[in-house]
Amino acid sequence: MAILQAILPELVLGCAAAFFFGCSLFDVNKNMHRFAVGWAGAALLAAVVAMNGNAELLHGAYKVDSFSRFFALFITGAFLVAIIITLRLEDIDRQVRSDFYFFLTVSTFGLVLVTGATELLTLFIALEISSYPLYIATSYRKGLGFQFEATAKYLVFGVVSTALMIYGISYLYGALGSTFINDIVFALPSHLQDPLTLVGVIFFMAGLLYKLAAFPFHFWAPDVYSGAAAEVVAFAASLPKLAAVALFARIGGVFIDFEVLAPALALLAVLSMTAGNLMALTQTELKRLLAYSAVSHAGYILLGILAASKGGLNSALFYTAVYAVMSLAAFLIAVLMAEDGKNDIPLEDLSGLWQRAPLLAVVFTIALVSLAGLPPTAGFTGKLMLLTAAWKAGWFWTVVFGVLNSLLGLFVYLNIIRITLVADGNTGQKTLSCPPLLQSTAAVLGVCLLVFGVLPNGLLNMVEKALAALLYI
Amino acid sequence: MESILHLNTMSISVLSTIIFLPIGGALLLPLISDDRAAKLYSLLLTVVVMILSVPLYTRFDPGLSGFQFVEQRTWVESVGLSYLLGIDGISLPMILLTTLFGPIVVLCSWSYITKRVRAFMACLLLTQGIMVGVFAALDVMLFYFFFESLLVPMFLMIAVWGGPRRIYAAVKFVLYTLAGSIFLLLALIALSLKAHTFSYPVIMMLNLTPQFQFWLFLALLAAFAVKVPMFPVHTWLPAAHVEAPTAGSVILASILLKMGTYGLLRFNLALAPLASVDLAPIMVFFSIVAILYGGFLSLAQTDIKKLIAYSSVAHMGFATLGIFTLTLQGNQGAMLQMVNHGLTTGGLFLLAGMLYERSHSRELDVNAGLGRLMPAFGFFLGLFSLSSLAFPGTASFVGEFLILVGAFNLDWRVGAWAIPGALLAAAYMFRLFLRLTWDAKGNKSLARDLNFREWLSLAPLAILVMVFGFYPKPLLQIMDPALDRLIARLPIVEGSQIAAHMQTMVHSIFN
Numbered sequence: 001m002a003i004l005q006a007i008l009p010e011l012v013l014g015c016a017a018a019f020f021f022g023c024s025l026f027d028v029n030k031n032m033h034r035f036a037v038g039w040a041g042a043a044l045l046a047a048v049v050a051m052n053g054n055a056e057l058l059h060g061a062y063k064v065d066s067f068s069r070f071f072a073l074f075i076t077g078a079f080l081v082a083i084i085i086t087l088r089l090e091d092i093d094r095q096v097r098s099d100f101y102f103f104l105t106v107s108t109f110g111l112v113l114v115t116g117a118t119e120l121l122t123l124f125i126a127l128e129i130s131s132y133p134l135y136i137a138t139s140y141r142k143g144l145g146f147q148f149e150a151t152a153k154y155l156v157f158g159v160v161s162t163a164l165m166i167y168g169i170s171y172l173y174g175a176l177g178s179t180f181i182n183d184i185v186f187a188l189p190s191h192l193q194d195p196l197t198l199v200g201v202i203f204f205m206a207g208l209l210y211k212l213a214a215f216p217f218h219f220w221a222p223d224v225y226s227g228a229a230a231e232v233v234a235f236a237a238s239l240p241k242l243a244a245v246a247l248f249a250r251i252g253g254v255f256i257d258f259e260v261l262a263p264a265l266a267l268l269a270v271l272s273m274t275a276g277n278l279m280a281l282t283q284t285e286l287k288r289l290l291a292y293s294a295v296s297h298a299g300y301i302l303l304g305i306l307a308a309s310k311g312g313l314n315s316a317l318f319y320t321a322v323y324a325v326m327s328l329a330a331f332l333i334a335v336l337m338a339e340d341g342k343n344d345i346p347l348e349d350l351s352g353l354w355q356r357a358p359l360l361a362v363v364f365t366i367a368l369v370s371l372a373g374l375p376p377t378a379g380f381t382g383k384l385m386l387l388t389a390a391w392k393a394g395w396f397w398t399v400v401f402g403v404l405n406s407l408l409g410l411f412v413y414l415n416i417i418r419i420t421l422v423a424d425g426n427t428g429q430k431t432l433s434c435p436p437l438l439q440s441t442a443a444v445l446g447v448c449l450l451v452f453g454v455l456p457n458g459l460l461n462m463v464e465k466a467l468a469a470l471l472y473i
Numbered sequence: 474m475e476s477i478l479h480l481n482t483m484s485i486s487v488l489s490t491i492i493f494l495p496i497g498g499a500l501l502l503p504l505i506s507d508d509r510a511a512k513l514y515s516l517l518l519t520v521v522v523m524i525l526s527v528p529l530y531t532r533f534d535p536g537l538s539g540f541q542f543v544e545q546r547t548w549v550e551s552v553g554l555s556y557l558l559g560i561d562g563i564s565l566p567m568i569l570l571t572t573l574f575g576p577i578v579v580l581c582s583w584s585y586i587t588k589r590v591r592a593f594m595a596c597l598l599l600t601q602g603i604m605v606g607v608f609a610a611l612d613v614m615l616f617y618f619f620f621e622s623l624l625v626p627m628f629l630m631i632a633v634w635g636g637p638r639r640i641y642a643a644v645k646f647v648l649y650t651l652a653g654s655i656f657l658l659l660a661l662i663a664l665s666l667k668a669h670t671f672s673y674p675v676i677m678m679l680n681l682t683p684q685f686q687f688w689l690f691l692a693l694l695a696a697f698a699v700k701v702p703m704f705p706v707h708t709w710l711p712a713a714h715v716e717a718p719t720a721g722s723v724i725l726a727s728i729l730l731k732m733g734t735y736g737l738l739r740f741n742l743a744l745a746p747l748a749s750v751d752l753a754p755i756m757v758f759f760s761i762v763a764i765l766y767g768g769f770l771s772l773a774q775t776d777i778k779k780l781i782a783y784s785s786v787a788h789m790g791f792a793t794l795g796i797f798t799l800t801l802q803g804n805q806g807a808m809l810q811m812v813n814h815g816l817t818t819g820g821l822f823l824l825a826g827m828l829y830e831r832s833h834s835r836e837l838d839v840n841a842g843l844g845r846l847m848p849a850f851g852f853f854l855g856l857f858s859l860s861s862l863a864f865p866g867t868a869s870f871v872g873e874f875l876i877l878v879g880a881f882n883l884d885w886r887v888g889a890w891a892i893p894g895a896l897l898a899a900a901y902m903f904r905l906f907l908r909l910t911w912d913a914k915g916n917k918s919l920a921r922d923l924n925f926r927e928w929l930s931l932a933p934l935a936i937l938v939m940v941f942g943f944y945p946k947p948l949l950q951i952m953d954p955a956l957d958r959l960i961a962r963l964p965i966v967e968g969s970q971i972a973a974h975m976q977t978m979v980h981s982i983f984n
Contacts, residue, residue: 387662391666418644421629
């Protein structure tokens with residue numbers, strides 16, 4: 001029973017996937033949103049119930065511990081919000097609604113598995129389970145074919161990076177004689193000078209960086225973000241990030257001990273931040289801009305990873321959780337603005353939002369302020385922790401670039417705030433009808449950002465508890 | 474350490490209340506659907522806050538060293554953050570100034586703001602609470618939290634309700650401020666890594682190496698020099714002042730700028746005393762440049778608000794000059810100057826706003842001679858102009874006099890260079906006053922003398938300007954002990970060393 005309770009989220013998500021598969025087989029496409037919200041809510045509830053679960057399955061290849069349950073909680077929570085956002089789903093054909101939810105559910109299932117996998121091949125399979133459905137979901141969009149370019153890029157980049165990853169895993173197995181993370185952690189210190197291990201590690205890390213959309217593995221992001229339906233992007237922008245950081249924390253942090261790797265990662269962190277912000281400066285389309293903003297935030301998260309062995313992981317985990325909330329809040333607005341089956345959301349469309357939907361405008365502003373990293377939002381608290389952690393670990397120059405980048409970032413987000421709150425809307429714009437469900441979700445996200453910013457204790461304690469399960473810290 | 478923290482003994486947590494009452498009030502504002510009700514509600518809240526802040530003065534004991542009305546709670550222990558509030562003789566006048574201006578900025582927006590009134594009132598209330606927080610915070614990260622939280626409401630205040638070039642001005646303001654304060658953030662993180670906490674009383678006890686102090690001083694300076702604003706980084710100020718609505722200009726001039734000098738006193742002087750002494754000559758130099766440059770620019774303006782804005786640069790130059798004479802008189806003068814500049818320039822901006830409401834122009838030419846037709850307006854303008862040029866008997870005189878005493882004590886040449894600044898002030902203020910009051914033109918159709926609401930917003934400032942002009946003791950009394958202790962922390966106060974230092978500096982630059 002204890003085991004069942006521990007893996008309840010996985011079970012619920014598996015059942016949900018089976019349910020939507022059945023619906024798809026029998027061509028049931030009505031009321032799908034309600035079912036999906038129901039299942040996602042059940043998954044979140046299951047994650048709460050399983051919060052203290054502890055179990056080992058598949059001969060130790062899959063482990064349920066406080067670490068994986070922490071991520072299960074946030075992944076299912078983000079899943080619920082991402083599903084709520086799909087209320088309208090006007091960009092996607094009615095006939096494929098059940099398939100659409102099937103793919104999202106399977107992907108979430110895979111992401112939860114990723115956070116629990118403690119063996120590299122299990123991990124690899126879990127990653128593939130989470131990725132493939134998203135490749136397909138990206139192509140689900142009515143329109144003129146731009147989404148297929150997005151899918152192709154996503155797929156090709158994704159497959160290449162996973163290929164790199166499994167190639168790296170083969171090297172690691174060759175060098176260390178095991179694919180279990182625990183064994184690797186113990187074996188690694190004696191292999192720090194071993195070139196074979198290093199090659200394996202580098203390939204493996206490349207795969208991880210792709211998931212995180214860090215520079216220079218970010219080229220897929222802008223096209224995928226702008227090509228896919230906004231609902232899909234909302235999902236793809238937040239949930240896989242959580243899993244990627246889980247991976248970094250569970251295993252990437254171990255590799256930081258390599259002398260060559262840490263400076264390289266520091267460089268990539270700084271380049272990610274800078275390139276992301278610089279590119280975001282010139283964007284005029286909201287989804288594309290958010291893609292570049294994701295790149296720059298990946299850079300910030302890497303700062304925390306850099307300080308992994310010196311207690312910096314809590315900041316990375318904290319920031320990722322916060323980032324998921326910020327990006328969901330931003331995409332919630334993006335989804336509403338993307339109505340009428342338009343291909344993209346020019347920033348100008350946001351003008352006068354304060355008039356058309358005051359609550360959304362306020363929540364959007366909070367999300368942007370948080371992305372810019374100003375107090376009193378969670379974005380600031382997270383950045384403060386990241387910078388402190390990186391400095392403590394001796395990466396002063398990355399900290400300097402970090403704060404300089406917050407200046408660049410401010411310029412990016414201030415511009416959107418200006419358009420949203422300051423500009424008067426054109427008279428031709430219709431009022432934005434926003435269903436109560438979405439309004440209340442937006443309000444909850446906004447409040448979360450403020451609460452995590454001012455009173456981060458609760459979230460921090462959860463993070464600490466999650467990290468306690470990690471072996472190498 | 475506890476001995477310098479005197480816990481709040483009153484039945485309510487005064488500081489927390491006056492910080493969070495307006496902030497909470499702003500969050501409830503969307504529930505009010507009527508504009509007029511929103512204004513009354515904001516006025517009521519700010520008046521309540523003002524009344525609540527009175528016990529801070531009456532119960533303040535200047536004799537105690539350290540901080541009073543201290544409130545201490547745990548906040549985020551794992552990061553070293555604590556919720557620590559408290560005031561001393563340096564922050565108390567600033568807080569009182571802030572709460573005094575609360576109702577005044579609401580009153581001056583009464584008819585000036587016509588669109589999105591409730592949102593504007595929300596911004597006013599937010600800034601009100603946050604500004605008190607800045608002056609009351611004793612945890613340096615809490616300070617930064619408040620310091621930066623101001624950006625968004627101020628940005629909106631300028632960008633939404635400002636003049637024609639409001640976006641430019643608002644963006645410039647925010648970028649300048651943040652460009653400075655990212656260095657503040659770095660400095661604070663560096664301090665916390667040394668002290669393992671963000672608590673100011675602990676950080677104050679650190680023994681920092683001269684080299685560390687040097688970089689600390691520069692990083693802190695980057696943030697506070699922008700806020701003051703000191704000479705090369707002052708360009709955001711005229712833009713922001715001119716474009717902001719009256720309330721925004723008043724908040725900027727009367728309170729926001731003081732955060733810069735407050736920061737210099739609280740952080741630069743207190744935490745980096747060695748570096749303060751070493752770098753004082755440079756600071757004095759830039760202060761004098763600001764005094765003269767601001768004065769000359771002010772003399773050339775035809776836009777009333779711009780004229781006052783540049784005069785602010787000059788006046789704040791006096792304040793920084795006073796601080797970096799590193800003498801007691803100089804610092805007393807600087808503190809007085811901060812308060813008096815707040816009262817005086819706030820009053821002048823209120824008057825400029827009133828003119829704008831009548832003539833819809835800020836040009837001297839358009840408004841020329843209006844003062845003659847509006848006697849009450851003329852009276853207030855005269856009073857605040859005299860105070861602005863530090864006429865004996867008005868508040869600013871005492872402050873500037875003390876600053877000049879400090880400057881002459883340091884080196885007679887420093888004083889000599891600052892004197893023309895005082896003359897310039899007379900020139901540009903009299904020019905403004907003359908044009909507005911005695912110019913023959915005067916468009917009668919525009920002249921409407923002050924109404925009751927306008928009287929109500931100007932009278933308290935005018936009374937204080939006159940009272941402090943003749944009797945600055947209530948102010949000096951509360952800040953003297955704090956300044957004494959601050960100066961005592963400096964390694965060498967009078968000594969020949971600093972004078973020699975200054976002399977080489979003076980020689981190399983002025984000769």
